[in-house]
Amino acid sequence: xxxxxxxxxxxxxxxxxxxxxxxxxxxxxxxxxxxxxxxxxxxxxxxxxxxxxxxxxxxxxxxxxxxxxxxxxxxxxxxxxxxxxxxxxxxxxxxxxxxxxxxxxxxxxxxxxxxxxxxxxxxxxxxxxxxxxxxxxxxxxxxxxxxxxxxxxxxxx
Numbered sequence: 381x382x383x384x385x386x387x388x389x390x391x392x393x394x395x396x397x398x399x400x401x402x403x404x405x406x407x408x409x410x411x412x413x414x415x416x417x418x419x420x421x422x423x424x425x426x427x428x429x430x431x432x433x434x435x436x437x438x439x440x441x442x443x444x445x446x447x448x449x450x451x452x453x454x455x456x457x458x459x460x461x462x463x464x465x466x467x468x469x470x471x472x473x474x475x476x477x478x479x480x481x482x483x484x485x486x487x488x489x490x491x492x493x494x495x496x497x498x499x500x501x502x503x504x505x506x507x508x509x510x511x512x513x514x515x516x517x518x519x520x521x522x523x524x525x526x527x528x529x530x531x532x533x534x535x536x537x
Contacts, residue, residue: 385448385476387483390430390437397446398439399423405466411501412527422464426451436487437464440476447471450480452487452496459495460488465507477510485514489537496537502529511535 390398402423406413413419429435429451440448450465462484467477488496498516500508508531512518516533523529 384442385440385474385479386442387438387440387479390427390439390449392431394439394446395427398427398437398449401446401449401468402464402466404468405472408469409501410503410505419464422451423466425453426464429453435460436484436491438480438483438487440467440480442471448476448480450477450484452484452491454491455497458493459497460491460493462488462496462498465498472506477507478514481510481514485535485537493537496535498533498535500531500533502531508533 402420403413403415406419426435426437430437434454436452438450439446448467448471451463453461453463455461462481465477465481465484467480485496496516498511500511502508502521511533514535516535519532519534521529521531
């Protein structure tokens with residue numbers, strides 16, 4: 381894990397800062413961001429699952445400021461979905477996304493999950509490369525309209 385990044389569980393007091401990172405990362409991505417759209421529901425679902433205790437939302441901070449986050453949401457007894465993995469654009473390329481993803485994978489193992497899934501917009505090539513480097517396998521692609529293609533990944537843990 382990068383030396384300056386501190387990873388911890390999300391707390392309700394983190395909401396505004398974590399949401400700001402979520403929005404900044406999406407606005408800087410190659411996929412168009414629509415406030416209130418599917419990407420925002422990923423973040424909200426991760427927050428709700430963490431608060432209910434049947435999911436995990438991690439935040440990564442540098443110097444006390446949240447710069448990265450990622451969620452794990454229960455799918456069924458033996459699997460989960462990694463969602464809302466975001467790194468603020470000013471902090472990308474430093475290994476923070478990989479550190480959060482690694483911590484989520486370890487958390488999934490601790491919960492007894494055997495299989496993880498992730499859904500990515502096809503235009504998110506940087507994020508998709510991260511998952512592929514960490515041993516995730518592309519399962520399929522699906523189109524949701526003329527400008528929306530989703531790539532589904534999975535990994536055994």
